Amino acid sequence: MNEEFRWNPLADQPHNVAPRGRRFRRHFRYASGYLNLAGANLRRAIPVLRRYRRLRDRMYRTPFPFRDPFGVAVSPSSGREEEIIAGLSDLGVSRTLFRIPSWERDRMSEFQEFAERLQGRGMDAVVALLQNREDVRDPSRWRDFLNEVFSRFEGRCSAFEIGHAWNRTKWGVWDFREYRTLARALRSGGGPGRPPDRARGDRLRIPPLPSPVESAAF
Numbered sequence: 521m522n523e524e525f526r527w528n529p530l531a532d533q534p535h536n537v538a539p540r541g542r543r544f545r546r547h548f549r550y551a552s553g554y555l556n557l558a559g560a561n562l563r564r565a566i567p568v569l570r571r572y573r574r575l576r577d578r579m580y581r582t583p584f585p586f587r588d589p590f591g592v593a594v595s596p597s598s599g600r601e602e603e604i605i606a607g608l609s610d611l612g613v614s615r616t617l618f619r620i621p622s623w624e625r626d627r628m629s630e631f632q633e634f635a636e637r638l639q640g641r642g643m644d645a646v647v648a649l650l651q652n653r654e655d656v657r658d659p660s661r662w663r664d665f666l667n668e669v670f671s672r673f674e675g676r677c678s679a680f681e682i683g684h685a686w687n688r689t690k691w692g693v694w695d696f697r698e699y700r701t702l703a704r705a706l707r708s709g710g711g712p713g714r715p716p717d718r719a720r721g722d723r724l725r726i727p728p729l730p731s732p733v734e735s736a737a738f
Contacts, residue, residue, distance in 0.1 A: 524536065524537060524538040524542070525537065525538075525652075525653070525690050525692075532595070533690070534652075534690040534691065535690070536689070536690050546689070546694070547689075550694045550695045552695075553694075553695030553696055553697060554695070556696070557696060590615070591613070591614075591615030591616055591617055591644075591646070592608060592611070592613045592615070592616055592617075593616070593617045593618065593619075594608065594616050594617070594618050595618055595619065596618070596630055596631065596633075596634035598630070601633075601634055601637055602637075605637055605638065605641055605643075608641075608643065609641060613643065614642070614643055614644060615643070615644045615646075616638055616643050616644065616645050616646070617645070617646045617647075617648055617681075618631070618634065618635075618638075618645060618646075618647065618648070619647075619648045619649075619650050619684070620647055620648070620649055620650065620669060621650040621652070622649065622650060622651055622652060622654075622655050622661070622662065622665040623652055623654070625665060625668065628668060628669075628672060632672050632673065632676070635647070635673060635676040635677055636676060639676055639677075644677075644678050645676070645677040645678065646677060646678060646679045646680075646681060647669065647673055647677045647679070647680050647681065648680075648681040648684055649665070649666070649669060649680060649681065649682055649683070649684070650684045650691070651683060651684060651686075651691060651692050651693065651702060652691065652692040653692035654692070655692060655702065656692050656693060656694075656698045656701065656702065659701055659702065659704075659705060662702055662705055663705045666682075666705055666706075682702075682703070682706060683699060683702055683703065686699040686702075
């Protein structure tokens, strides 16, 4: 975390500690990105509203199978992994998500062991990869992180989620163009950041991108 964001251990996420005036100046600097997104949404407002009305008219009329959509987000806690997994088993949990922050690469063996424990108990795991401001400033750092995660966790999880809450500045991304830089690390064709075969397709999850990003990200 940089000087404007400090880690809140109680919320398990960054907390913006910058003065209000500095926050405003930062947002103003990235105003063009916000305007691009607003324009993209406005251009599609009518078809989106039409689609919404069609879906609304079908509410409570057409059954929709959920097919076990619920899971539990978990984190390894040194010395308490078995206690955590036992609790999940008692609850009948079969799907889990756990996060790997890019700035905690020194704990990679701990994360890998935790994934193996979940897998050994028959629990599905989705690994969410967290970025921060340093990854945006130094994309090679992000690519190295991805390479290590993909090499360690291939076959140990069902999917990778790339990019965490990229619409919240506290996670290091200030506009869609910066997230596009992170997303480009996943382009196919080899080289740094190439996900393993099992991680591609429906096993590689990227948060939805607005249209200005979709056309340029890959």
